[in-house]
Amino acid sequence: MKLWQSAMIGLARSKSITGLMQGNRLMRGLAKRFVGGDNSSAAVRRSSELSAQATTSLYYLGEYVESPAAIEENVAHLVAAIEQLGQSNLDVHISIDPTQIGYAHSDALGEANALRLGKLIAAQPASGRRRLAMLDMEDFSVVQKTLDLRARMAQAGYPTGITIQAYLHRSAEDLRGLIKDAAVAIRLVKGAFAESRDHAWTSRTDINREFLSGAAVLLSAEAKTHGVYPIFATHDDEMIWAIIELAQQNQRTQEEYEFEMLFGVREPLQHRLIAEGYRLRDYLPFGTDWWPYTVRRIGENPANARFVLNALRGNRSHTPRK
Ligand SMILES: Cc1cc2nc3c(=O)[nH]c(=O)nc-3n(C[C@H](O)[C@H](O)[C@H](O)COP(=O)(O)OP(=O)(O)OC[C@H]3O[C@@H](n4cnc5c(N)ncnc54)[C@H](O)[C@@H]3O)c2cc1C
Structure with a gap:
């Protein structure tokens, strides 16, 4: 991993830096580049501003919580977002x-909450x-549980998609x-966790090969017959242009699949795809715990250091996205 x-x-x-940054007015300006806002109302407003060009998927910034009270709070934020959308x-x-x-507390609680959210969306x-x-x-420890959960939600009649790494x-x-089970939507990603070689390919070449082979399956006639909607979540140009070529070879129109990227990441590429008529969805996080997410995005590209410097100088000229 690079030093930056x-x-x-x-x-x-760092918990102390997180507290410091989340309370800092200038840093909040920086967060706007990658995060939809502190709460669901702000995120829905931001979705609406973006909607002329891109659709969104809202994500509440609250991972791996074990206490029932914190879990209920996460669910409450998602409920509010669903109702406002x-x-x-x-x-x-x-x-x-x-x-x-x-799921970090118990499978029963995780499933009950997922069904609650699915029912509300439906x-x-x-x-x-x-x-x-x-x-x-x-x-990897929750992959099978997540697949089982999707099946359970689909069985209950709730519109449920799943991410495949x-x-x-x-x-x-x-x-x-x-595909055989006619999952309504499948989002293909490369995979973000440090998995062992027993379970995962680890070289870029192998992962890219597997990604394109998964894309071919998602764009196949069989997937189309089963009504599966393919979503390709990547910022990698090489993958994106190869997918577009695959889609054309399989006579898929631009409306039959979509690309998804993290809000604020690789904006010129996002704008180019939109201008060329491709469907683009922004993964739009919201919530008060925005520092760890934002700083990870900055870490993925050293060029983003300028956003930190601008924020520290109080220069917001790079803040609005469109
Ligand atoms: C919408 C969405 C949902 C996801 N959901 C999951 C999930 O559920 N589970 C999971 O394991 N993973 C998920 N991921 C993460 C995914 O697995 C990859 O780790 C991540 O997308 C990086 O891979 P990449 O395909 O973008 O290609 P990379 O090869 O990592 O990146 C391609 C190019 O984009 C550039 N780039 C990447 N990030 C930035 C940035 N912040 N700023 C500027 N340039 C950047 C890189 O420098 C590189 O040139 C998701 C990703 C997206 C976009």
């Missing part, structure tokens, strides 16, 4: 980490928009199973 990135991860993990004309599209809604007016509980995929050895088979 390790330094930023160190900053993300439901009252707007935006997609009711929420990204959920299973461990933020109960109850929002359809009005020609996408309603989806998108399950994020966390570390291309780096896992098991993912090719999981993808086949999900």
Whole structure:
């Protein structure tokens, strides 16, 4: 890992720096580059501002919580976001980490909360928009639980998507199973956790190969017949142009799949895809605990150091996205 990135991860993990930064007015300006706001109302407002160009998936910044009170608070924020999106004309599209809604406490609590959220999403007016509980995929220990949860939610009739990590050895088979089971939406990512070689490919070449092979499956005639909507969540140009070529070879129109990127990351690439007519969704986090997420994004690209310097100088000229 590069020195800059390790330094930023160190900053993300430090509780005292987190407290300091989250209370700092200038740093809050910086957070606006990557985060939708402190609460669901701000995030829905930001989604609405973005909606002329991109759709969004809202994510509440609260991972791996074990105490029932903290879990309930996470769920309450997601409930508020779903209800507010439901009252707007935006997609009711929420990204959920299973461990933020109960799986870090007990499977029963996690499943009960997921069903609660799925039911609420399904109850929002359809009005020609996408309603989806998108399950994020966390570390290997919860992969099977997350797949089981998706099946349970689908069985209950709730619109539920799932994220598949291309780096896992098991993912090719999981993808086949999900397509047979007509999963409504599958989001393909490379995978973000430090998994062992027993479970995962670890070299960039192998991961990219697996990602494109998963993309081919998602764009296949079989996936289309089963009504699976493919979502490609990557900032990697090489993957994106290869997917576009694959889609064209498979006679898929631009409306039959979408790209998804983190809000604020690789904006020129996002703008180019939008200008060329591709569907783009922004993963838009919200919540008061924004420092660790923001500083990790900054760590992914040293060029982003200028945003920190601008924030410290009080210069907000780079803050608005569009
Ligand atoms: C919407 C979305 C949802 C995700 N959900 C999950 C999930 O549920 N589970 C999971 O394990 N992983 C998830 N991920 C993370 C994913 O697995 C990868 O770790 C992450 O996207 C980086 O891989 P990449 O495909 O973008 O390619 P990379 O090869 O990592 O990056 C491609 C290019 O983008 C550039 N880039 C990346 N980040 C930045 C940045 N902040 N600023 C500027 N340039 C940047 C890189 O420098 C590189 O040039 C998700 C990613 C996205 C976009």
